[in-house]
Amino acid sequence: MDNIQLPNRDSAFIEKLIPQRNPIIMVDAIYQHELNKVVGGLTIKTSSIFVNQDEMKEPGILEHMAQTVALYTGCHFYINKQEAPTGYIGSMKGIEIFRYPKVGENLKTEVEILHEIMGVSLVKIETKVDNEIIAKGEMKTVIAEG
Template sequence: MENVTLPILDKAFVENLIPQKFPFVMVDKLLVFTENEITAGLTVSENNIFVKEGIFQESGLIEHMAQSVALYTGYQFFLKQEPAPIGYIGSIKTIEISQLPKLDEQIETTVNVLHEFMGVTLVDISSKINNIEIARGQMKTVLAS
């Protein structure tokens, strides 16, 4: 296994940990990884399909949150030297968005795994810009069988 240290700022490496591919990739950094938590990042760029008039839209922010969960799973599989599985948003319990990111802002999203059982992961998610929370939520993701 290749030697990897955190944080991982190589966009191509991060993209290989999730099933989504350009132009639908909404994570570009893996900042922190522990047994039950990950912090992922995204710098909002003009070529992002969810940017409209310089603002990262709600749908993009929710997809970024979901891909942060996918990155958690993908990195777990990377550590086991297995390919990243495909997963889906099973349900969204709550999402509260208080601010939308602008171009060049860096989103840092922390995912806390509450339960993980038989391919279903329940998580709390918090997204921040400059340590100020801009969104929070809870969702379930489900691995494809």
């Protein structure tokens, strides 16, 4: 995995790793990538469609978490010189949001792959601002058949 320069905040590069496009892009950094784990980030901006009264609300947090999972998948496809696939959230389990992040704060989200088989992944996700956990849970994602 050493052909990905980390940390990386190059928006053009990150767009190659995820299927989403503006104004829905909810990851702007990749800090770590290894087998069964990725750490992605996002700086909360006023211009985000998910920000209301200077805070990112639930849909934005969940979308950021899901896109961090997509970042993991996209890295694997990138390394194999393939285009990032489209994926879907299959289910969410035990999602807890402890507080909304504020404009200017930096999210750092760690995704750990618990199980992966035939395009379906079960992952554990934890989102932090500095060292404070602001959201966590599990997600099942599915890669769309091409």
